[in-house]
Amino acid sequence: MSASPDRRTVLRGAALAGIACFGAAACAGGEQGTSARPSSDAPVELGPATEVPVGGAKLYAAQRLLVSQPTKGEFKCFSSVCTHMGAVLNKIEKGQAICPLHGSHFQVADGKVAQGPAAVPLESVPIKVKGGKLIAG
Numbered sequence: 001m002s003a004s005p006d007r008r009t010v011l012r013g014a015a016l017a018g019i020a021c022f023g024a025a026a027c028a029g030g031e032q033g034t035s036a037r038p039s040s041d042a043p044v045e046l047g048p049a050t051e052v053p054v055g056g057a058k059l060y061a062a063q064r065l066l067v068s069q070p071t072k073g074e075f076k077c078f079s080s081v082c083t084h085m086g087a088v089l090n091k092i093e094k095g096q097a098i099c100p101l102h103g104s105h106f107q108v109a110d111g112k113v114a115q116g117p118a119a120v121p122l123e124s125v126p127i128k129v130k131g132g133k134l135i136a137g
Ligand code: FES
Pocket: 082, 083, 084, 085, 086, 087, 099, 100, 101, 102, 103, 104, 116, 117, 118
């Protein structure tokens, strides 16, 4: 019987280590420059500008980007990596992008924090429209 609590303790520790690794891996990916997120040296085409609703936003999961169109023809682009612990934002509701890990909300129009625990705005990424397509980076 005494082995059971020990086993539970070990499993709990392993689970927590997994969570810690998830956070570290998410952060490390950005630091190593191996993510699909564009830099100023590597612009990325995201597709038709018409896919981003006026007054709304779209998440580009593969590129880890968020593009919004606050007013017709005005596009904003941000990293969709949460500034709290590096999870990727996965939902947009009522003009806010939401982090699945601890629930931070960011305004899609300007990247600012609407609800913590994140305290730092999303990283801004240059964006332009060329031939009707969005080019980020
Ligand atoms: S990683 Fe996004 S709220 Fe913690």
